[in-house]
Amino acid sequence: MLYQIKQYIKFLLKSSNQHGVHSPFVYNLVTKCFYDTYNFPAYKNIINYRKALLKTKTNIKVTDLGAGSRVLKHTKRRVSDMAKNAGTTYKRAKLLHRLVRYFEFETILELGTSLGIATQAMHLANPKANITSIEGCPNISNFTKANFEKHNLNHITVITDNFDNATKALASNKYDFIFFDGNHQKEATLRYFETLLKTAHNDSVFIFDDIYWSKSMTEAWETIKQHPKVTVTIDTFFWGFVFFRTEQVKEHFTIRV
Numbered sequence: 001m002l003y004q005i006k007q008y009i010k011f012l013l014k015s016s017n018q019h020g021v022h023s024p025f026v027y028n029l030v031t032k033c034f035y036d037t038y039n040f041p042a043y044k045n046i047i048n049y050r051k052a053l054l055k056t057k058t059n060i061k062v063t064d065l066g067a068g069s070r071v072l073k074h075t076k077r078r079v080s081d082m083a084k085n086a087g088t089t090y091k092r093a094k095l096l097h098r099l100v101r102y103f104e105f106e107t108i109l110e111l112g113t114s115l116g117i118a119t120q121a122m123h124l125a126n127p128k129a130n131i132t133s134i135e136g137c138p139n140i141s142n143f144t145k146a147n148f149e150k151h152n153l154n155h156i157t158v159i160t161d162n163f164d165n166a167t168k169a170l171a172s173n174k175y176d177f178i179f180f181d182g183n184h185q186k187e188a189t190l191r192y193f194e195t196l197l198k199t200a201h202n203d204s205v206f207i208f209d210d211i212y213w214s215k216s217m218t219e220a221w222e223t224i225k226q227h228p229k230v231t232v233t234i235d236t237f238f239w240g241f242v243f244f245r246t247e248q249v250k251e252h253f254t255i256r257v
Contacts (some may be wrong), residue, residue, distance in 0.1 A: 003214065004212050007218065007237075011212075011235070012256075015237075015255060016256070017030070018035065020253075023251060026232065026251075026255075029102070029234075033098050034257050036102075040097065042124040042125065043094060045120075046090065046094065046097065046120065046124065049116075049117065049151065050083060050093070053080065053087065054080050058079045058143070059077065059078050059079075060077055060082070060137075060140055061075055061076050062075050062076070062137050063075075063137040063139070064137070079143070082114070082115060083115055088118040093117055094121070097122065097125045098125070099177075100129065101126070103177065103203075103205060104126065105126060105177040106126065106128070106129050106130065106176055107130050107173070107175045107176045108122055109131075109132050109134075109170065109173075109175045109178045109179070109196070110181065111163055111178070111181060112133075112134070112179075112180075112181035112209075113133040113134065113140070114135070114140060114144070115143075115144055115147070116148060116153075118181065119131060119144075119153075120153060123155070127155065131155060132159065133156060133157070133158050133159070134159045134166045134167075135158055136161065136163065136182070138160050144158060145158050163182065164188075164192075167192050167195045168195060170196075171198055171199060172198075174200075174201055175200070175204060176201075176204055177205050177207075178200075178206045180193070180206065180207065180208045180209060181209040184214065184217050189217065189220040189224075190220050190223060193206070193220075193227075197227075197229060200229075205242070205243060206241070207239050207241055207242070208242070209238070209239060210238065211235065211238075211239070211240040212238075225240075225252055229244055230242055230243070230244065231244060231246065231248045231250050231251075232251055232253070234254075235253065235255070238257075
């Protein structure tokens with residue numbers, strides 16, 4: 001936690017808003033998506049989905065394959081606690097929704113389904129998009145699959161497997177958007193990045209969650225930024241955005257969202 005506090009102070013000192021951006025592509029993204037204040041009708045559905053989870057007292061025996069939770073240490077966890085402490089926040093779910101709408105993503109891959117809060121937000125932005133989500137814990141996977149059916153969320157495929165196996169099996173596909181939201185460890189993150197790099201096209205977007213989770217996770221982020229196929233990155237502190245647009249000069253931005 002101390003590491004994150006120090007890094008956040010550094011982030012605040014070097015970050016900017018749209019006024020510090022000279023790239024038209026990034027400027028439009030920041031002003032028309034990041035800072036879009038329109039109250040989309042789907043926001044109410046996002047709130048209701050999360051509220052329902054916060055009221056769910058079901059206990060799930062969790063198999064943690066990644067770095068684990070900072071708050072929840074027991075293997076048997078209540079759904080309401082998971083939604084409160086480990087689920088995607090309402091603010092970030094709204095941003096995911098806006099991103100899918102803005103870029104009009106049609107093929108989406110998510111590493112870390114969890115309770116499906118982020119998945120639902122993305123689905124609502126484009127109900128026809130094909131979303132593949134990977135969840136390592138069989139019990140969470142089963143619960144969330146049933147929850148998707150309950151809420152009539154279609155075109156979502158949940159794969160129950162560890163990320164290494166699943167990403168290798170999916171490496172021949174092409175994705176518009178990949179959300180890396182699980183196993184916040186340096187070596188694993190870099191491994192998934194390298195495996196899924198071949199699925200990216202010129203307009204693909206990768207997002208890495210919790211790039212300041214730990215010193216090693218930040219090191220992974222810095223390594224990704226320097227990759228020759230990466231042209232533009234945006235550091236929002238909680239997420240790291242990666243773009244592969246060959247028409248862009250290599251540039252790194254630090255933006256407050």
